[in-house]
Every structure is written in structure tokens, then in C-alpha cells.
Amino acid sequence: MSWSLTEEEQSLYDTVCEFADEVIAPISYEADREHRLPMDVVAQMGQLGLFGLPFPEEYGGQGGDVMSLGLAIEAIARVNQSLAITLEAAVGLGSFPIFRFGTEEQKRELLPDLTAGTALAGFGLTEAEAGSDAGATRTTARLDDGEWVINGSKQFITNSGTPITRFVTVTAVTGEREDPDGRMRKELSTIIVPNGTPGFTVEPAYDKVGWNSSDTHPLTFDDARVPEANLLGERGRGYANFLHTLDDGRVAIAALATGAAQGCLDEAVAYAKNRNAFGKPIGSFQSISFMIAQMQARVHTARLAWHDAARRSAAGLDYKREAAIAKLVSSDAAMSNARDATQIFGGAGFMNESLVARHYRDSKILEIGEGTNEVQLMVIARSLGFNQ
Template identity: 70%
Template sequence: MDAYDLTDEERELAGTVRAFADDIVAPRAYEADRHRALPLDVVAHMGELGLFGLPFPEEVGGQGGTFFALCLAIEALARVDQSIAITLEAAVSLGAMPVYRFGTPDQREDLLPDLLAGRALAGFGLTEAEAGSDAGATRTTARLDGDDWVIEGSKQFITNSGTDISRFVTITAVTGGSGDRKEISTIVVPHGTPGFTVEPGYDKVGWLASDTHPLTFRSARVPRGNLLGERGRGLSNVLGVLDEGRVAIAALATGAAEGCLEQALAYADARTAFGATLSSRQSIQFTLARMHARVHTARLAWHHAARQRDAGAAFATSAAVAKMTASDAAMDNARDDTQIFGGNGFMNEYTVARHFRDSKILEIGEGTTEVQLLVIARALGLGARS
């Protein structure tokens, strides 16, 4: 075992994905970012490697691996391109996993094969203008009319929802009740459904090659059988998915922090100023040491949470700790990396600039830092006091 207690199989996987990231993903990343386009040929290559099927059993078309293995792959990709890493993370955690976990046998048979092979992508429509951190504030509705659900509402910031291979989105919708007693369910809405519109993509700060769109539903009709999971269990199902997503985002953030460290080390060794390399200066050495410590701590945090998840233990608090620790590490390392690069760090042709733009969302998406602090505080027995 190494310092992170990886098995031989896990080390081999991490090495394979790391080589793929360096050889295939990295050379395409700048142009993909500049043109704001997800390279679907790279997605297809990831499918051929089996990355989309990593944590699913072989009987449904997966690789029979673990959630931990998926996170290793996400971390390795994020070193060089967060847009590609989030594409994989969202495709698995938000696209395929709800179908696998809550779908009927027919839904699994219909939807999973292409998702797990990377031939199709799917989005998860949770966030709305008034329902982000407060997922229970969902306003999108779905009412039964004969054998159809009729959906009204909108979603925003939905990843993998508008590519040429996007097949469906799973949305949360109010299917009954009112006020604090809303009944929220999850429903599969295929692309091409009349009344379902994928709006133009966002003008984002970062993750420019990742596909992200707002969605609108105007009397969109889908069959009653498109209900995913038990009616009224949508919110509780979503919260379980989000806990896993937080660990996966922590792995992504760790990869980003490591990518910044690798670039900073190489640049500090090569760059000469006032007759000496940057790396010879104690102030730079201390900065690099702190960057390394952040990567190490973030990796330990997500490893712990992912191992707990795979062991079937409660992991919500560990997920919150990992997500907060790693997202802070990514943002702090991106800032330090940019400072070491100086003016070059402000140029988009350098990966450091992309990490600087990309990393901020890691402190927001999949639960803000404030939400993670709330989860941790509650685990400590701290609640609202009258």
C-alpha cells in the first residue's frame, strides 16, 4: 500500500486515467475552453475506457468497480481539465446513478446501457431560480392528466443537458401537497418531448467546455411510467445523490489543486528572476509547501468519505468536510499558482488561468461552503436556537 492505501488495481486505474488526461485531454483543453465546446470525441474515448460505467455492476453494463474508483478517475482528469472531469462526474452521479438506484427494471434496461458506455449523457434538473441550496423550494410542477404527467416550470444550471448526445433529464417536480407539505417526485423527461426546451447555454466564468443550460417546461407531457422511484420520495432520493456528489466534487477539486501545484513547481524551477530561480526563494518554497499540504489534506478527506460510502457507513458529514476542504484547496492553490506565474498566469493559454476561472464554482456547486458548514454544525449537535 502507498500513503493513500490504494490497492494495485486502484493505482493502475489512476495511472491509466492520468496518462489519458495528459495525452488526450490536456492537448485539447485550451481550444475546447476557447470555443466553449465539449469535445464529444473525448467523451466517446472516456466511454471506451469504461469510465462512465465504473461504479455500476456488470449485470447492468458497468465495470463492477467502486464509487472510490470513479472518484480516482475524476481527480486524475481534473488535474488538466475541470470541464471534462465535471462532465464525467455529472454523467455518473446525476445522470445514470438515479436511474440505477431508483429506476424500474424496464427503465434501467432502456436508459442505462448507452449512459454507461458514454454513448449518451443525461442531466439532473434540481436547481431553480428560487430552489438551489433550499431544494425543497422547488416550484416546477407535474400533474397527472390521464396517463400523462403534465410538467410546468423551469430549471437552471443543468449540466450535460444540451449536447448532441444528451438523451434525457431527470427533474424534481411538485406532484402534490402544498407549503411545507409539498410532495416532490422525480420524473424522466426525454429530449424531444414537446413543451420541453433546452435554452441557449450560459455565458459562464469557468467550466467553459462543460455543457450547461437552463431548461423550460410548458405543458410538457411524458407518460405516467416516467416517474423515477416512488412518488413523493424525490427530495429524499436527491439528498442521498447529493451526498455522493459532494465526495466526487471533492475528488475533482483535489485534482484541480494538484494540477495547480504541478504547474507551480515546474514554473518556479524554470523561471529566473534577479539571477535566481523562483524555487530558490524561501517565500516561494513556503507557498509551494502550503499548496502541497492542501492537496494532501483534501485527498485524505475525500478518500475517507468515499471509503465510508463504499463500506455502507454513514458518510454525509465526511462528505461535507471533504467537499469544503477540497474546494477551498482548489481555490487557494489556483490563487497561489496564478501569483507565482505572474503576468503569464493572467493569460488563458496557460492552464493556471483556466483553473483560476474554473475553481470558484467548486465552492458553490453541489452545495455551497455555507451548506457544508451547516451540515457539519448539525452533526456537532448545533441547531437553531430560540
């Protein structure tokens, strides 16, 4: 695998970094404080083509791949994780399932607005007792007179309640199937549910520790009815499709975490060079310079890991283990760098006006979302022949 960026990829990264620094960074504190997703910035992200980066031009995309998407996410995450996760979830959880598993009719109907950023979509997987254990899903969908009748609830669903949210794709139990061992298993399928469907309620937004300017809601379904044609992919393949979706998502989350780690490093370097103590910059003290050196090492390792997984994905190679490694390493880098940057800033790093304070609050979820780090260890262990 090659970890160097092409000229086009470097140009993309530089362009998005400039946009993030000039447009996103100045509004980030107020948006976080107000728990508000800045829709005007989302619109500008759409105009830049960011929501269409990994999709073919025939669906309104930019013809790129997971690598190009990751570069854009990393660039934004340096200054604002909430907008980075808005992009990541919109593409990885909203558009990718349609692109990978949808019928041609579904793709042509839904993808152009999603890739343009004029519409968003969510992916409803997690429930109160079904997160890492997706097989414990309790939401059900039964066929009745040519319609799916959906009942149940979902939680922690990103981009599910914005002014431009078009639909959510939900996993639901659609029956039972006998496995090769003769045991009956839940049949999980994925179904597209448009916002505004009677019986589908987007509940009030969460009051979160971090990612405060991203959109996250619980969802409830009370006899919500959608056409049978809203089935996404093959009936009973919902669990397999979800696992494939998460592999892409873990690469993108790793890019986001790397961006967060880089943002903390940038802030720490600048502060250590300009903050004086005992008559000299605090960066001249070995304890501080070594802490920052360790932060740089984490960023470098995390970036290599997600680049490797992305290159493997683009080449059509198996990348499940590499995606898990990237997510594990990068989320640890983000959390550790946020902690160290806050320590370097001292009291100033405990104020929410400080970017490192927001990174400190935001980064913890990176060790949980898109599969906890314990799940990543399980995936890696299984790839080595250990079955839990």
C-alpha cells in the first residue's frame, strides 16, 4: 500500500482545511454552546461537493473513494468534530447503504439530493438493548397489504431531525430463519422510512456531553407504514449489510479521530511556543516538549492506519481488520491528545471557548460509536483465529 497522497488528494485536503479554518472555526464555539447544527455551513459543505465525494458522477457524486471522503472529514475534524460527524454520518450511514444495497430506482431517486448535500439521511440501528449486540434488535416490521408496518424505537441516531432530513434507514426484525445448525434466528432487514411518515416520530434532541452542534435524536415507530418497495437490499440481509456499512464507517471515524488528534496537536504546539512561564516559553521545558512529541507520534500512527485501510478499500481488498485497527488506534490518539492538550493549556483548557476543551468533551464518543473499542479488539482477535 502507498500512504503518500496524490496531487489531487493533497489539493482536496488543503482546500477543505482552508474552508474549515475560515468558515467553520469562527462559528464553532457559539454553535456548540447553543447546541445548534449550523445549516448554512452544511449548505456550503454541499456546495463544495463534500457529500458526494465517494460516489460516481452518474448519481451526482465527485467520482472519488473512501480516501477522499476521509481526507475531507479529517480536515474538518481538526476544528469541529460536530460538523465532521455530520458529514461522516450523512455519507457513511445515510448514502452508502443506498448506494451499496439499493435498487437502481432507489439510487436514482435518493442519491442525487444526498450527494448534493440538499438532503440528509440517518441510519437507525441502535436500541436500548441492541448496540454492539445488533442481534438483540426488537424493532419489528411485518408485511400487511403491500406495506411494512413498523413498531419499535431507536436511539442515538445522527442527522435524523435536521430541517433537510429526508429519511432514515432502520433495521427491523422481519421474521425468523433457520440457520445451518437448525436453530431459528431473527431475520433482520433494512427499510427506508421517510420523515413525516405517520406513526414515525423524531423525539426531542439529546442533551449530550459532546458533539453538541450535531443532530442526534431518539426515534419511535408506532404502526408506521411504508411501501413494501422501501425494503433496502435483500430481505434478511440487514445484519450482513449493516456489518459492511460499519467497515466503511470505521475508516471514516478513524479519519475523524485523526483530525481531532491533529487539531489538539496544532493547538498545543502554538500554545507552548507563546505561553511563557518563568521567563521562557513553556515548550522549552522537557516535560511539555516530550508530551507534545508523543502527541505527534500518535497522530502519525493514526494517519498511517486509516490511510492503509482506505487504500485497501479503494483497491477492492479485504480491509475489515485494518478498519478495526485504524478505529482503535485513532480514537485512542484523539482521546489521549485531547487530555494532554488540556493539561498543557491548564486552566485555559478547561474553558469551553478553548478548542481543546471541546475536543476533550467530543473525543470520548470516538471510543464508543461505530463499534466500541472493545468490539474492535474482538474483530482483530477473530482475524487472528481467536473466537470469543
